[in-house]
Amino acid sequence: MSSATTSASGGRPVLAPPPDATEPVRHPDAPAPGTPLGPHYDQCFGCGDDQPYGLHLAVRAGEGVGVTAEFTVRPAHQGAPGLAHGGVLASALDETLGSLNWLRRVIAVTGRLESDFLRPVPVGATLHLSARCTAVAGRKMYASAEGRIGGPQGPVAVRAQALFVEVGVSHFTSNGRPEEIRAAMSDPDQVKVVRAFEVGP
Numbered sequence: 001m002s003s004a005t006t007s008a009s010g011g012r013p014v015l016a017p018p019p020d021a022t023e024p025v026r027h028p029d030a031p032a033p034g035t036p037l038g039p040h041y042d043q044c045f046g047c048g049d050d051q052p053y054g055l056h057l058a059v060r061a062g063e064g065v066g067v068t069a070e071f072t073v074r075p076a077h078q079g080a081p082g083l084a085h086g087g088v089l090a091s092a093l094d095e096t097l098g099s100l101n102w103l104r105r106v107i108a109v110t111g112r113l114e115s116d117f118l119r120p121v122p123v124g125a126t127l128h129l130s131a132r133c134t135a136v137a138g139r140k141m142y143a144s145a146e147g148r149i150g151g152p153q154g155p156v157a158v159r160a161q162a163l164f165v166e167v168g169v170s171h172f173t174s175n176g177r178p179e180e181i182r183a184a185m186s187d188p189d190q191v192k193v194v195r196a197f198e199v200g201p
C-alpha cells in the first residue's frame with residue numbers, strides 16, 4: 001500500500017533517491033565558499049531585502065553543493081508568545097535548501113519538504129542553518145538541511161529533507177501574477193539573476 005511518504009512503485013520512501021541517482025555537481029562558475037549569494041528576488045519572503053516582514057535570510061556558498069545561512073527570529077515571526085512559528089521555520093529551511101540550486105546553476109522549485117521541529121526557537125534567537133544536496137536524478141534534486149540555535153555548533157532545533165524539481169523560467173512567467181512578472185522583467189538586477197541561470201554548464 002502506498003502512502004504520502006512512500007512512492008507508488010516499490011514502496012521506496014519518496015525522499016530517498018532512486019538507484020540511478022548521481023552525485024550533485026557544483027557548477028564551475030559557482031561562487032567560492034564563504035561568498036554571500038544575495039537575494040534571488042527582492043520581494044522574496046525568505047531572502048528579499050524589500051520584504052518588511054520577511055526572513056532576510058543571509059545565505060553563503062559552502063563547500064561542494066552546500067550552503068550556510070543565518071536567520072534571526074523577529075516579533076513578526078511568532079506563533080506562540082515569544083516563539084517562532086513552525087511555518088516560518090519551515091520557510092527558513094525551504095529557502096536555505098532552495099539556495100543550493102544557485103551552486104548547480106539550475107532553476108528548481110520545492111516539490112516536497114518534510115520538517116522536524118526538535119526544540120522551540122525563541123524570538124531574538126539566530127538560527128544557524130546548513131543545507132546540502134545529496135543526490136540528483138533527472139530533474140529531481142534531493143537535499144537535507146538543519147538549523148541550530150545558540151551558535152553554529154549549538155543543538156539542532158529544526159531539520160528537513162526535501163525534493164526540488166527543475167523548471168524553466170516559464171514556470172514563473174506563465175504562473176506568476178502578471179504585475180509582478182512585468183516588474184521583475186523590467187528590473188535589470190532581476191534579469192541578471194535569470195540570465196545567470198540560463199547560461200547552463
Ligand SMILES: CCCCC/C=C\C/C=C\C/C=C\C/C=C\CCCC(=O)SCCNC(=O)CCNC(=O)[C@H](O)C(C)(C)COP(=O)(O)OP(=O)(O)OC[C@H]1O[C@@H](n2cnc3c(N)ncnc32)[C@H](O)[C@@H]1OP(=O)(O)O
Nearest residue numbers: 014040094095098108109110111112165172181184185194
Ligand atoms: C521573471 C521572473 C523571474 C523568475 C525568477 C527566476 C529565477 C530566480 C531563481 C531562482 C528562484 C527559484 C525558486 C525560488 C527559490 C527559493 C524559494 C524556496 C523554494 C520554494 O518555495 S519554490 C515554491 C513552492 N513550490 C512550488 O510552488 C511548486 C509547485 N509545484 C509545481 O509547480 C509542480 O508540481 C512541479 C514543478 C514541482 C512538478 O511538476 P512537473 O509537471 O514539472 O513535473 P512532474 O509532476 O512530472 O514531476 C517531476 C518528477 O518529480 C516528482 N515529484 C514532483 N512532485 C513531487 C512530490 N511532491 N513528491 C514526490 N515526488 C514529486 C515526480 O514524481 C516526477 O518524478 P519522475 O520523473 O521520477 O516521475
